[in-house]
Amino acid sequence: MTTPVILLGYxxxxxxxxxxxxxxxxxxxxPPDHAALAGVSGTPPYEVLGxxxxxxxxxxxxxxxxxxxxxxxxxxxxxxxxxxxxxTTWIGGVDSYQRRPRVxxxxxxxxxxxxxxxxxxVSLSRGAQIxxxxxxxxxxxxxxxxxxxxxxxxxxxxxxxxxxxxxxxAAVTTSVTVGSSARIGRVSYLGTAxxxxxxxxIGEGSLVGIGSVVLRDVAPYTxxxxxxxxxxxxxxxxx
Numbered sequence: 001m002t003t004p005v006i007l008l009g010y011x012x013x014x015x016x017x018x019x020x021x022x023x024x025x026x027x028x029x030x031p032p033d034h035a036a037l038a039g040v041s042g043t044p045p046y047e048v049l050g051x052x053x054x055x056x057x058x059x060x061x062x063x064x065x066x067x068x069x070x071x072x073x074x075x076x077x078x079x080x081x082x083x084x085x086x087x088t089t090w091i092g093g094v095d096s097y098q099r100r101p102r103v104x105x106x107x108x109x110x111x112x113x114x115x116x117x118x119x120x121x122v123s124l125s126r127g128a129q130i131x132x133x134x135x136x137x138x139x140x141x142x143x144x145x146x147x148x149x150x151x152x153x154x155x156x157x158x159x160x161x162x163x164x165x166x167x168x169x170a171a172v173t174t175s176v177t178v179g180s181s182a183r184i185g186r187v188s189y190l191g192t193a194x195x196x197x198x199x200x201x202i203g204e205g206s207l208v209g210i211g212s213v214v215l216r217d218v219a220p221y222t223x224x225x226x227x228x229x230x231x232x233x234x235x236x237x238x239x
Contacts, residue, residue, distance in 0.1 A: 002047045004082050005115060008072060008089035008107070010053045013137075013155065015064050017088065020119050020137065021046045027120035046115075049085065052078070075107040086115035090135055090153050092171065097189040098205055098238045100169045104133070104151060114151070131168070149186075161198065185220065187238070194229075207235050 005021060007014050025045040050067040052075060053059075058068050069078060075087065087109055092100045104114075114133035118124060123141040131150035136142065140158045148154070149168040158172050161180035166172060169187040176190045179198035184190065188202050191210040202208065203220030213227040221235045 001084075002045050003115070004047050004049050004085040006049050006069065006075075006078055006082070006085055006087050007051045007066070008075070008087055008103075009091040010051055010055070010058070010063060011090070011093075013090045013153075014051075016137065017090070017117065017135070018048060018064055018066070020117055020135075021048055023120055023138075024117065049078075049082065072103070072107060075109050079109055079113055085113070087113055088115050088117060088133065088135065094189060094191070094207065097171050097207075098187055098236065100151065100171075101187060102238065104169075111150070125162075143180075167204070205235055205237065 007017055048066055050069040051063055052070055052072050053068050054071050061068050079085065091103050111132055116130055116132060116134045118136045119138040121138045122136050125142060125144040125146065127144040128142045128146040130148045133151040134148050136154045137156040139156050140154055142160050143162040145163045146160050148166045151168060152166045152170045154166065154172045155174045157175045160166065160178040163181040164178045165183045167184050167186040167188065170184045171189045172184065173190060173192045175193045177195035178184065179196045179200060181199045182196045183201045185202050185204040185206060187205050189207045191208055191212065193210060194208045194212040194214065196214045200214050201217045203218050203222060205221040206218050207223045208214060208229065209225030212225050212229040214224065215228045218224050221237055223232045223235050224230060225232050
């Protein structure tokens, strides 16, 4: 049985989901009895129906060979029209990552309608716990007893060591290293190639700059940069 997927938003990381879906279909998704992947919906193949994008100039157009089906506000209509469809999104960059909880909540889509996608090249411990709406891109390592909470995004080549926690809506970008028993706070953002020592905590809403080396805890809503990472300024709080 095919699982339809609707992509929310548009950008390079969303477009990359087309490749992830194709790779999953080629390899087959993990078996449904894999305890770590309780949030994964159905079995292959997946079928990307199209996008919901809030850009006027893209309405009625095609993006990367898939149609724009409407705006984000049309999600409930599409959910009713396609009762087996699942939704997925990677909305939010370095300037907008804190919008993600509000965007997802405003869609009016039940939590169980969000699909978890884990690229087939990911090394995923059977002792890990993966939430709903999670995206884990290619060549990541998710070690034993790691918890990845709902709607977290982990981009390619990330290593998350044992017993670490990646909080809800956190964005862990390319080539980040997360030490054992570290905790990444809710709605935080880790820039490319930064790393965290074991046991370090990143506070809610914080931002870690590109290439930073985090040796000690980061307070909530703080921007840190450098090696060793130091406070640069307060992070903007959500509206």
